[in-house]
Amino acid sequence: MPGLIERYRDRLPFADGDPVVTLGEGDTPLVHAPHISELVDTEVWLKLDGTNPTGSFKDRGMTCALSAAVREGAKAVICASTGNTAASAAAYAARADLTCAVIVPEGKIAAGKLAQALMHGARVIALRGNFDQALTLVRALTDRQPIALVNSVNRFRLEGQKTGAFEIMEQLDTLDGLCIPVGNAGNITAYWKGFNELDVAPRLFGFQAEGAAPLVLGKRVDQPETIASAIRIGNPARWEEAMEAMTASRGMVRAVTDAEILAAYRLLAAREGVFCEPASAASVAGLLRYGADGARRVACILTGHGLKDPDTALHQVGGVIACEPNLSAVEEAVLG
Ligand code: AN7
Numbered sequence: 001m002p003g004l005i006e007r008y009r010d011r012l013p014f015a016d017g018d019p020v021v022t023l024g025e026g027d028t029p030l031v032h033a034p035h036i037s038e039l040v041d042t043e044v045w046l047k048l049d050g051t052n053p054t055g056s057f058k059d060r061g062m063t064c065a066l067s068a069a070v071r072e073g074a075k076a077v078i079c080a081s082t083g084n085t086a087a088s089a090a091a092y093a094a095r096a097d098l099t100c101a102v103i104v105p106e107g108k109i110a111a112g113k114l115a116q117a118l119m120h121g122a123r124v125i126a127l128r129g130n131f132d133q134a135l136t137l138v139r140a141l142t143d144r145q146p147i148a149l150v151n152s153v154n155r156f157r158l159e160g161q162k163t164g165a166f167e168i169m170e171q172l173d174t175l176d177g178l179c180i181p182v183g184n185a186g187n188i189t190a191y192w193k194g195f196n197e198l199d200v201a202p203r204l205f206g207f208q209a210e211g212a213a214p215l216v217l218g219k220r221v222d223q224p225e226t227i228a229s230a231i232r233i234g235n236p237a238r239w240e241e242a243m244e245a246m247t248a249s250r251g252m253v254r255a256v257t258d259a260e261i262l263a264a265y266r267l268l269a270a271r272e273g274v275f276c277e278p279a280s281a282a283s284v285a286g287l288l289r290y291g292a293d294g295a296r297r298v299a300c301i302l303t304g305h306g307l308k309d310p311d312t313a314l315h316q317v318g319g320v321i322a323c324e325p326n327l328s329a330v331e332e333a334v335l336g
Pocket of ligand 1: 056080081082084085154181182183184185186187230231254277279280303304
């Protein structure tokens with residue numbers, strides 16, 4: 001399957017012959033979730049966007065952001081990130097032979113994402129501050145330096161991410177509701193754009209972590225906290241657009257606790273066979289807590305892969321069973 005720009009060129013701001021930086025992103029599985037469907041008495045589908053090349057939905061936007069950067073003659077790109085954007089920017093920059101710097105909150109990003117950004121050759125800067133401070137600083141820096149900003153304030157990111165809506169509607173004829181985690185609020189804004197372009201209007205149910213829920217509270221959170229490090233964001237860049245999308249679609253933005261996020265995270269892995277990261281599980285946690293509100297067919301966006309953060313996973317589950325290398329010991333270990 002070709003990458004997103006080639007597949008959707010007629011709906012993306014790229015002409016034939018423009019440079020394309022791709023890793024074959026998109027075309028991710030949309031799978032039915034029988035167990036969760038039964039729990040909420042609604043038909044529930046899971047969009048496995050963690051199966052993108054670098055393990056998150058960010059690749060949809062990054063193919064467009066990096067392709068546009070190359071077209072504009074940029075030599076370097078930069079982003080602030082809670083993890084996934086950094087890994088994705090680093091990979092696509094490596095592919096395009098551009099220099100990349102990423103600014104992440106010190107000690108608050110998952111091991112898998114640090115490993116990716118470093119392996120792809122990015123300059124990784126650990127800020128003694130949070131994501132919101134990092135984003136403010138990179139915005140100021142890119143005003144001074146000729147470096148392309150590839151956070152979702154970059155419009156090409158949203159153009160790429162709207163393709164998630166296209167893919168869902170190619171597979172399902174109708175959709176009543178979309179459950180989606182909200183951090184910097186770029187993805188929910190992009191989905192709404194995608195649905196609008198198709199003339200469909202599922203209700204958008206956005207979910208934030210309780211300790212990082214500025215849209216729910218209606219005010220900035222100066223010290224956001226949540227186990228879901230990807231959405232540990234207190235001042236979303238796409239605040240107004242996201243609120244408009246939820247209002248226009250007759251949706252809602254609501255909060256889920258870390259305990260609810262972790263319960264959904266375990267349930268998805270143990271009952272549906274889907275290992276996503278904690279932030280992604282916020283979409284399912286919200287659906288389980290608040291119900292589908294009359295929507296009969298719902299899709300949950302599972303934005304990132306569980307392998308990003310093995311530390312959080314290993315804290316959630318029982319340990320391994322040590323065993324001597326002989327048959328009776330193995331038999332006992334296996335049968336319990
Ligand atoms: C798995 O990587 O902000 O509401 O710097 O990694 O569009 O911000 C990540 C966000 C949801 C929220 N799920 O999306 C970053 C970053 C996962 C994420 C979100 C993120 P937005």
